Amino acid sequence: MIFSLANPLRFQRLIEKIEPITLNIAIILLLIGLFFCFFGSPPDYLQGETVRIMYIHVPCAWFSLMIYSIIALCSIFSIVFKHTLADLISRSCAPIGACFTLATLLSGSIWGKPTWGTWWVWDARLTSELVLLVIYLGLIIINNAYEDKSKADRYSSILAIIGIINLPIIKWSVDWWSTLHQPASISKFSSPSIDSSMLLPLFIMTFSFLFFFISILLVRVRGEIIQRKIEVIRFNRMVS
Amino acid sequence: MNLDFFKLVKREIKIMLKNFSIIYSFSTFFVVASLIFVFSVNDISYVKVFYKSIVWIVLIFSIMLVSENFLNEDFNDGSLKELQFLGFSEESIMVSKSIAMWIMIMIPMLFLMPLVFIFFQITLYELKGLVINLFLATPSLTLISILSSLFSVQLKRNKIIQFVIILPFFIPMIIFTTSTGTLFESHNLKENQFLILIGIFFITLPVCLIAGRLIMREINK
Numbered sequence: 001m002i003f004s005l006a007n008p009l010r011f012q013r014l015i016e017k018i019e020p021i022t023l024n025i026a027i028i029l030l031l032i033g034l035f036f037c038f039f040g041s042p043p044d045y046l047q048g049e050t051v052r053i054m055y056i057h058v059p060c061a062w063f064s065l066m067i068y069s070i071i072a073l074c075s076i077f078s079i080v081f082k083h084t085l086a087d088l089i090s091r092s093c094a095p096i097g098a099c100f101t102l103a104t105l106l107s108g109s110i111w112g113k114p115t116w117g118t119w120w121v122w123d124a125r126l127t128s129e130l131v132l133l134v135i136y137l138g139l140i141i142i143n144n145a146y147e148d149k150s151k152a153d154r155y156s157s158i159l160a161i162i163g164i165i166n167l168p169i170i171k172w173s174v175d176w177w178s179t180l181h182q183p184a185s186i187s188k189f190s191s192p193s194i195d196s197s198m199l200l201p202l203f204i205m206t207f208s209f210l211f212f213f214i215s216i217l218l219v220r221v222r223g224e225i226i227q228r229k230i231e232v233i234r235f236n237r238m239v240s
Numbered sequence: 241m242n243l244d245f246f247k248l249v250k251r252e253i254k255i256m257l258k259n260f261s262i263i264y265s266f267s268t269f270f271v272v273a274s275l276i277f278v279f280s281v282n283d284i285s286y287v288k289v290f291y292k293s294i295v296w297i298v299l300i301f302s303i304m305l306v307s308e309n310f311l312n313e314d315f316n317d318g319s320l321k322e323l324q325f326l327g328f329s330e331e332s333i334m335v336s337k338s339i340a341m342w343i344m345i346m347i348p349m350l351f352l353m354p355l356v357f358i359f360f361q362i363t364l365y366e367l368k369g370l371v372i373n374l375f376l377a378t379p380s381l382t383l384i385s386i387l388s389s390l391f392s393v394q395l396k397r398n399k400i401i402q403f404v405i406i407l408p409f410f411i412p413m414i415i416f417t418t419s420t421g422t423l424f425e426s427h428n429l430k431e432n433q434f435l436i437l438i439g440i441f442f443i444t445l446p447v448c449l450i451a452g453r454l455i456m457r458e459i460n461k
Binding site for chain 2: 079127131134135137138141142145146151154155158159161162163165166169
């Protein structure tokens with residue numbers, strides 16, 4: 001299945017079919033999610049209305065890590081199998097991941113002021129998330145620094161693989177060090193320490209962000225495919 | 241480890257000794273940059289508080305400046321490719337360069353320590369902590385900076401890109417070196433806590449070698 005999609009033209013045709021569907025689902029889920037966030041969930045007994053920032057902050061944080069994992073996976077795939085599509089996906093993911101990370105840091109900062117009394121603290125979770133943003137920026141810079149795109153892809157893949165070290169640090173920083181940031185409320189191995197009335201809008205928002213990410217990614221991958229086609233046409237004209 | 245590897249290290253050290261200007265510029269940059277910090281504050285007691293951070297920041301920048309000379313020249317005159325044709329593995333090239341660079345950094349650093357002692361008005365005990373820190377953390381630092389210069393060897397705007405790409409990887413090192421230094425000064429450091437710096441080195445070493453191998457192969461394509 002994956003290898004049959006390795007042909008960018010075939011993948012482009014698939015994108016054209018999927019992209020409008022995912023965008024529509026994202027918009028519908030976002031509207032439902034926002035309704036639940038503002039009207040369908042109660043304020044927190046301690047934090048009051050400010051807890052609603054969670055519905056943006058937490059999905060953004062999850063996606064900042066998930067997108068980096070996708071980049072890292074694509075990078076390994078690209079180095080091992082020399083898969084063009086993996087390069088295209090990883091290149092397209094970097095700016096989206098950077099935006100999600102920035103949104104995490106900004107929303108966290110806005111949430112931090114009323115809850116912790118400060119916009120920013122240099123604790124392990126916040127610092128490692130900031131490092132993730134800098135790594136994303138590094139990837140974007142590498143992707144645009146080389147004239148030869150295949151070389152840029154290869155170098156950014158290597159950098160992305162090195163950056164994997166940061167992912168477990170972000171994930172378990174709240175357990176390894178004593179931080180101001182709270183530990184994870186939703187865990188795979190235990191029942192969530194969050195009420196179901198808050199959990200539902202959180203999941204709806206997460207799925208909305210997921211479909212939004214997929215649709216933006218597909219648009220960017222299509223753009224990359226078209227750009228590479230243009231480059232090939234230009235090169236052929238120059239040769240002839 | 242065979243004899244060829246030691247020949248390679250010997251070659252790198254010989255080149256380093258021939259290019260003495262690199263050591264000279266590294267030392268001068270270190271002294272001048274440290275002096276700028278001293279002159280930028282009126283009260284020396286402030287500098288004394290932040291001396292570890294100042295030394296580390298200046299050291300990182302000076303290593304980054306020097307590391308370019310190590311690889312760019314080898315890349316431009318073709319000796320990097322030649323070494324690979326001779327059968328030296330990418331890992332051994334990288335390790336030999338790192339060893340040579342580490343020697344090149346540590347020797348001038350030891351000579352510059354009395355200046356640090358005077359500039360920042362620190363005690364002998366604090367100086368001892370700083371030297372141990374430098375000794376244990378600079379191997380990782382050199383490996384990372386060699387890797388960063390490999391990333392940027394084929395770029396025109398390489399200096400800026402080199403800094404942006406690699407600076408995030410220095411952050412954990414800075415955090416752990418300065419914190420172990422602070423614990424040492426307050427006499428709260430158990431001896432084995434310095435081991436964290438060796439631990440960082442053993443994480444950095446394989447990561448840098450694998451990444452270095454991949455980049456070197458890409459460079460020579």
